[in-house]
Amino acid sequence: MRQELLSLPKTLAGDVARNLVMVAKLLDEDPEKAYGYSRVALRLASRVAAVREAAGFAAYAVGKYSEALAEFRAARRMTGSVELWPVMADCERGLGRPEKALAMAGEPEVQKLDRAGQVEMRLVAAGARRDMGQAEAAVVTLQSPELASSAVHPWTARLRYAYADALLEVGRADEARDWFARALEADQAGTTDASDRLAELDGVQFTDVLEESEDEAEPGSAEGPEKG
Structure with missing residues (x-):
C-alpha cells in the first residue's frame, strides 16, 4: 500500500493514508464510519488499487454488495491479483446470486489462490449451497x-x-x-x-444475576423493618 501511495504527491498521499488507517481501525467496531473514510480516500485517489480494495471491504462490511463487487473488480483489474476472488464470490451471494458464487468456485482462478484463499473459497461455496437449499452438499463441500x-x-x-x-x-x-x-x-x-x-x-x-436480583426486590424493600 505504501508503495502504491508513493505514486501520489506527498501531501495527497498523506491525506489518503490517514483515511485508509481509519478504515482499517474502524472496520470491525464501526463499519459505517469506516465506510465514510473509505469514500473520502476514494474521492482523493480512485486510481490507486489499495484504495479501491479498502473501499470494497468497507462497502462489504455495511452490506453494499454491488458497490463492494465493483470496487473489488476495479482493484483486480489494476493488480491482476486473484486474492479477492473469494470475497467477490461472497458479494454475489449477498446479491442473491448463489449460483454465480458457486460457478466462481469452479473457475481456474481458485487454483491460483494460496491455501488460506482456497479455504475461504470453500466456505463461500458451502454458503452458496446452503443458500440454494442444498444442505447435504454444503456438508460435503466443507x-x-x-x-x-x-x-x-x-x-x-x-x-x-x-x-x-x-x-x-x-x-x-x-x-x-x-x-x-x-x-x-x-x-x-x-x-x-x-x-x-x-x-x-x-x-x-445463562441467567443475568443482577437483573434477577432487581426483579426479586419488592418495592420498599430498601426501607428498614416496621416499628411496632
Whole structure:
C-alpha cells in the first residue's frame, strides 16, 4: 500500500493514508464510519488499487454488495491479483446470486489462490449451497484436508464452525456438537460464538444475576423493618 501511495504527491498521499488507517481501525467496531473514510480516500485517489480494495471491504462490511463487487473488480483489474476472488464470490451471494458464487468456485482462478484463499473459497461455496437449499452438499463441500488437519491456522476455527453449523442443519447434532467444540479449541481470537452454540446444544441457560436480583426486590424493600 505504501508503495502504491508513493505514486501520489506527498501531501495527497498523506491525506489518503490517514483515511485508509481509519478504515482499517474502524472496520470491525464501526463499519459505517469506516465506510465514510473509505469514500473520502476514494474521492482523493480512485486510481490507486489499495484504495479501491479498502473501499470494497468497507462497502462489504455495511452490506453494499454491488458497490463492494465493483470496487473489488476495479482493484483486480489494476493488480491482476486473484486474492479477492473469494470475497467477490461472497458479494454475489449477498446479491442473491448463489449460483454465480458457486460457478466462481469452479473457475481456474481458485487454483491460483494460496491455501488460506482456497479455504475461504470453500466456505463461500458451502454458503452458496446452503443458500440454494442444498444442505447435504454444503456438508460435503466443507470436507477437506484442511478440515481434517489438527494444525491450527487463522481460518481453522471458522472452517470447523461452518462445518458444525452445516451438520446441525442436516440433523447430525452429535457430530455438530463435536465440531463446535473443535472450533472453540481453535478460536483463540474469539472470532466465532462456538461457546454459545455449545451451551445451546447442551441446554445450558445463562441467567443475568443482577437483573434477577432487581426483579426479586419488592418495592420498599430498601426501607428498614416496621416499628411496632
